[in-house]
Amino acid sequence: MDRTEPQEPAATSDDPAPEPGPGEPVSTPEGVGGKRRRPWVRRVRLTALALVLLLIVPVLAVETALRINYMGDPAEGTYSRDRDAMWLGHAWVDGRKKDADVTALARRLADTGIRDLYVHSGPLEHDGTLPKSAYPRARWFIDSVHRELPGVRVQAFLGDVLANGGPDGLRLDDAATRAEVVRSAGQVLDTGYDGVHLDLEPLHSDDPDYLPLLDDLRALTRAEDARLSVAAHQIDPLPNLHSVAGLFADHPKWWSQEFFGQVARRVDQIAVMSYDTARPLESTYGGYVAQQTSLALEVTPPTTHLLMGLPFYYESDFSHWGHAETVAAAVRGARLGLSRTDPDRELFGLAPYIDFAATDTNWKEYREGWVR
Numbered sequence: 001m002d003r004t005e006p007q008e009p010a011a012t013s014d015d016p017a018p019e020p021g022p023g024e025p026v027s028t029p030e031g032v033g034g035k036r037r038r039p040w041v042r043r044v045r046l047t048a049l050a051l052v053l054l055l056i057v058p059v060l061a062v063e064t065a066l067r068i069n070y071m072g073d074p075a076e077g078t079y080s081r082d083r084d085a086m087w088l089g090h091a092w093v094d095g096r097k098k099d100a101d102v103t104a105l106a107r108r109l110a111d112t113g114i115r116d117l118y119v120h121s122g123p124l125e126h127d128g129t130l131p132k133s134a135y136p137r138a139r140w141f142i143d144s145v146h147r148e149l150p151g152v153r154v155q156a157f158l159g160d161v162l163a164n165g166g167p168d169g170l171r172l173d174d175a176a177t178r179a180e181v182v183r184s185a186g187q188v189l190d191t192g193y194d195g196v197h198l199d200l201e202p203l204h205s206d207d208p209d210y211l212p213l214l215d216d217l218r219a220l221t222r223a224e225d226a227r228l229s230v231a232a233h234q235i236d237p238l239p240n241l242h243s244v245a246g247l248f249a250d251h252p253k254w255w256s257q258e259f260f261g262q263v264a265r266r267v268d269q270i271a272v273m274s275y276d277t278a279r280p281l282e283s284t285y286g287g288y289v290a291q292q293t294s295l296a297l298e299v300t301p302p303t304t305h306l307l308m309g310l311p312f313y314y315e316s317d318f319s320h321w322g323h324a325e326t327v328a329a330a331v332r333g334a335r336l337g338l339s340r341t342d343p344d345r346e347l348f349g350l351a352p353y354i355d356f357a358a359t360d361t362n363w364k365e366y367r368e369g370w371v372r
Contacts, residue, residue: 062237066279066287074335075343079372082113083349085229085271085307087157089356090120093135099144105355106148108363112371113349116269117145118157118197118229121188126160126170128180130187142192155227156188159199170200172209182216189220195227195268203233205255214266221268229269229305234277235260235295237288261299270304271351272296274330275311276320285321286329286336293337297345305347308334310366313357327352327362331369 086109091097121135135156142154158181163169171177185196196217203210214230221228236254253276255263264270274292279285293308300306310330314322334350342348350370352358 063279063281063284066284066291067281069287069290070283070329070333070336072336074332075339078335078338078343080113080350080370081346081348082115083305083307083347084112084114084370085116085118085269085349085351086114086355087351087353088117088119089354091356092119092141093121093138095137097137097141102141102144102148106145109149109152112367114352115151115349116153116155116195116227116229118155118271118351120159121156121193122158122160124158124160124170124181124184126163126168126177128170128177128184130158130184132187135188135191138188138191138193142194153194153227155195155197155229156185156191156193157197157199158184158188159201159231162200162203164202164204172200172207172213178209178213178216181213182220185217186220186224189224189226193226195229196221197229197231197269197271199231201231201233202253203255204252205233205259211262211266214263218266227268228266229271230263230267232260232263232270232272232296234272234274234292237291237295257295257299260296264296264300264304264306268305269307270296270300271307272309273353274309274334275325275353277325278319278321279324280321282324282326282329285324285326286333289330289333290336290340293334294341297337297341297348302345302347305349306345307349307351308337310350310352310362312352312354312359312362312366314359327365328369331366335370 092101119138119141121138122130123134124130138156145152145154160170161168163171170181185198188196198214198217200210214228218228233253233255235257260270272292274289277285277288279288289308296306296308308330310327311320311325312327316322331350338345338348350366352362352366
């Protein structure tokens, strides 16, 4: 049942307010019905307001900055350089795909400028080894692509989950494991692959064991006249964000720009996984890709082929809002970043991820926005 306190009749101009008697407290205008508001209530409310502002204001500032970064028009000429790549699923090398599928793939890729296919051929075992049973039809697929799509390279997409202090996963700090990764790379090159595409996640910025591994892999691929490419984490959108995020998360998703550059100097191709950004709007996602493109171009040497990933799939969760992370926004964002930073860069392209989740809309937006 609701209960209300009885209220005294309101004073009129003819009824002067009574003087307090001896020992009676003096009434104050604070509170409702003459009640004094407790001081701690006010302090709690002010603290809560301050916390809300501390959370909301920076977010609004970042989203506004990204929206502004998406404004303007890309420069003329910032279209396909015929140097794109695409990630492919495991079905191409495990026996599920047939000749008719390769023919359909060739029709889909015709005139797109896609020149490298990263076909999933792992994963690596946690000790760095790779069973040959993981890719029994690799030779068939490689030969089929070379026949149907002359000039297109097929790279073995190898990866694993990193332990990073946990009990399970591949340990980069183990020299024997790194040696096995290099041996596995040589194994797939002997099968006929044109290169090795490495994707180890989550890879922390400034990992002291990753760069030596890349040096060893680069020596191998150069000796075999093959390509070495890597999938790269996003770059700090704010200075040292990976360090700050590391205080709250075990695996911050960003690399420092310096570390990105160190990786880029050790490989032939570096493909930024520029999706799963948690951006809620198409305009802010596009602005984010524009920023990532500029940051990557600034530290990628002109002799290394830089690729920006495209989300050829649809999900909707906190890390990836499907209505926002569209191919059209990613393409436009990449063109804006290219326009502002290095519009004449030749070794630049886009990389759709991934073939089995792609829709006709994904392909349409990629072609209309980039392929000319």
